[in-house]
Every structure is written in structure tokens, then in C-alpha cells.
Amino acid sequence: MKKWISYGAFLIMLGVAVALAVMAPDVLSRAFGGVMTAIILLGGVLGIFPMVRFSAGFGHAIRNIRKAQRIQTSMPWLAIVRMDNFFNQRVLDRLFDEYKEKVEEERKNNMIVEGVDEVINEDELSLRCWQGVVLQIPGTLTGLGLLGTFIGLITGISSVQISSVDATLASIQTLFEGIRVAFYTSISGVILSVLFNVLYKFLWNIMLRDLGMFTAMFQRNIIPSVQEQERYSQKKEMEKIQDQLKYLPKNEGFSLANTNLSLLNNTGSESVLMPQILSGLQNGEFIFYLQPRYDLNTQRIIGAEALVRWNHAKLGMVAPSVFVPILEKNGYITKLDQYIWEKVCMQIKDWINAGIHPVPVAVNLSKTDILALDIAAVFTDLIEKYRIPPKYVEFDIAQNAYLEARNIVLQLEKNVQQKGFRIVVDGFKGDFFALHSEGEAPYADAYKLDLRFNHDDDNIASIAEQARSMQINLVAEGIESMKQMSLLRKNGITEGQGFYLSKSVPVEEFEKMMKWREV
Secondary structure, three states: OHHHHHHHHHHHHHHHHHHHHHOOOOHHHHHHHHHHHHHHHHHHHHHHHHHHHHHHHHHHHHHHHHHHHHHOOOOHHHHHHOOOOOOOOHHHHHHHHHHHHHHHHHHHOOOOOOOHHHOOOHHHHHHHOOHHHHOOHHHHHHHHHHHHHHHHHHHHHHOOOOOOHHHHHHHHHHHHHHHHHHHHHHHHHHHHHHHHHHHHHHHHHHHHHHHHHHHHHHHHHOOOOHHHHHHHHHHHHHHHHHHHHOOOOHHHOOOOOOOOHHHHHOOHHHHHHHHHHHHHHHHOOEEEEEEEEEEOOOOEEEEEEEEEEEEEOOOEEEOHHHHHHHHHHHOOHHHHHHHHHHHHHHHHHHHHHOOOOOOOEEEEEOHHHHHHOOHHHHHHHHHHHHOOOHHHEEEEEEHHHHHHOHHHHHHHHHHHHHOOOEEEEEEEOOOHHHHHOOOOOOOOOEEEEEHHHOOOHHHHHHHHHHHHHOOOOEEEEOOOOHHHHHHHHHOOOOEEEOOOOOOOEOHHHHHHHHHHHHO
């Protein structure tokens, strides 16, 4: 019903355009009316008709989601994969086929599955609806009306003659005809411009509403959000570790016969895992992956963040969520961090020796690191040992370190920035007041905005505006969709990282990405 009402509204508008052209007082007005009618018809074909079909497609998809839930209550995705014409709309179905292939590939590789809004989003639809062209139509109609006004007046004025009474009267009549043409074309242009603009904006907002309803229903009932998948993945990781530890020899410090999953989350986990962690440090089992940081405008790699991984000899890759909390609790996190810092510096040196132009690599500094170590001295020794410029090493300092050890962190900032290192506030939640309320503000070169805590468009716009007013550079982390990336660019945030752009990858894969960047 909504589809046919929309088509009917467009036909009425087209009828008004035709009527205005037919009732025009002269040939010139009819010519302008005909051009305006053709432009409106073009706008319908390029913009309005696709929007109506997309809205209908989203409605059809929502009905199919409900149908899939009835067919496969536990795994509705399986039912959807088997459906042909999920949207019953050619363009959307083609995009959805691309998404299904990507989902199957990501699941096969045990990766986090991205949301459907990665391929079906406002930006994609605006391209398919020729929005950049269609939005010019109201202005074009108004401009044609003004052009007709100008031509009508010029025609009338140029015909004025005062050589005789009869000629003067004829000239006045011609002048009035010109004024009538000018008035008619001007009014026609304004009327059609307003009608087209109102109808287009109305149908565009309806389409976005239908898109939002479809996306929300799909992510709620078919494929969970990235955060929910991460929580589920961490839970499965815990279960896997618990299951595998049962079968390791007791002389390695493991015996979980009488334990449960909570062991890995409480104080008992330290006695279970610490012997293996220390052994892993000695055996080189701890490595780091790199998550690229991009220029959001050009999508070129401009940096990376080093993220620790534990490649256990028997358990395989162990998630940081399993071992990092233990090390933070007992203070051994400083040992692991220093180990990773040196590995990062070694890698930068290897890149330089291999002729690969390095990008800055960010290493994480926890509050424990800052309180227990002389960070400036540690990194001064490292860059001298490996002979690397300090500009290739960045420090990501957790926001809670600023809140809980402000004076020490501020002094650290001064010390390391004087030596040429770059400082970034990591995990920034958007609360400038919390960081700036107690005297001296951070000297950080940038704040890394965590998008997990900033979903609302208006909130991101407000944070970006505050950052500009305080001359603070914002870097986004946790970018999960094209919509988020477009919103960031719109608000002047031009650096970022996240799963949408790239997950964290092994050093070898990152090197390939850097070489491709330089081609």
C-alpha cells in the first residue's frame, strides 16, 4: 500500500507539471514547462522510484526475517541463506549476496562477523539513488523559473516603442505579455521545486526509517552486534582453555579436575596460569599483532597499535582476556609489557634495515607500568640500543591512569615528549571534564575516542566540536561499520582503527599491507 501511495503522489506532482505546461500563456512558457516536466520525470526515475523500491524491499526482508525465525528458531541465519530474493529487489539482493559470502568466509575463518550495515547503509543507498544529482533538481526548477522571468521581461522591455500612439499601445500590450510570461514561469518553477523537494525528503526519510528497522531487527534476531560476538568469543575461549588445561600434565602446574569455569576469573587462576605465563616469556611464546590505523579520507595506513598475543605451545593462541587480568592483578604486567616493547623496537629496526618505511607503532602503558617503571629511561635505552627514531614509537596511556595518577602521568608526558615520542590518551570515553577538571590538562598529542561508549550521532558530533574548540586531535578506535566511518569523516575525525577497516594481524601480514600501501 505504501508503495502505491508513493507512486500516486509522484504521478500527481507530474500531473501538476504537465498541467502548468499545457496552460502556459505562450510558446515560451510552454517550453519552460516542458523542460521542468522532463526534469521532474528524470528525478523520479533516478531518485524517487529507487527509494520506493528500496523501502518495499526492506519491508519484504523484515517479513522474511520473521519467516526465518519460524522455520529455524535456533539458527534463523540458515533459513535466510536458503532464501532467494530475500529483499525481492534486485539491487538490495545483489548487495545481500555479497554480504552472505562475506559472512560464510568470516565464519569459516572463525572471525567476528560484521553487521549487515557494512554493505547496506545510507551511503550505499544514496549512491544507488543518485542523491548527488537528484538533490540539485529543486534548485534547477527554481533557476529555470527565474530564467523564464528574465527572458520574459527582456522580451517585453525590448519591444517597447514610442514612435506613435498605436506603437506605444502595442508595445505596452507586448510588455504586459512579457510580464505575464515572467510571472507564470517564476511561479511554476517555485511550485514544482517545493513539491519535488517535499516529496523527495519525505520518501527519503521513510526509506531511512525502513532501513533502520530492518538493520535493528536483523542484528537483534539474526547476527548479534560485534560486542555481543566478542563477549561470546571470550566465553568460548575460557571454556576452551578450561577444557584443554585438564589434559596437561600435573607437573606443569595444572589440575582442573575439581574446578569450574569461574577458576579462570578469580584468584585461583593465578596459581593455575602463572607458571605457564613465566615459562611462555622464557620460551618466546608471547608475540604481538598489529592493528593498522588509517587515514579515514584516503584509507592509507598511517600507524599501528601493538597488541599482545600468547601462542601457547600446547593450547595454541590464548586470548589476552585470559591472562592480562592476572598479570595486572599481581604486577607482572610490567614484565610482559617490557618484553613486548623491546620486540616492537626490534621489529621497527628490522623494517628500517629491510628498506621498508616504518609507520609509528603505539604501545600500551598501563597505570602499573607508569608507577613501577621509569618509562622515559626504558624507552631511551631501547631507541639507543636499536638506533631507531623516537617518532616511530607512540605511547597509548589508559584514561584511568590520568584519573588515578594524574601528576605522575603529566610529568611522564613532559619527559617523553621532550625526547620526541608521541602520547595518546587511550580509551577516551568523551568526557573532557573528567580529564580537565583537576588543574593541569593532559599534554597528549591525541585522544583515542572509544566508539563502544559513543554510539549516538549527536554525541560524536558534540565531542568532535569540543575537541576542535580545545585544539585536540581525535583518533577513533572501534570502527565497526561504514556508517560510523562516514560519521567520523563528516565531523572532521580523520584517523581511526577498528574491525571494519582491519582486525589485528600478524607482523608478516602487516608488512604485506605496508608494501601494498607504498605501491
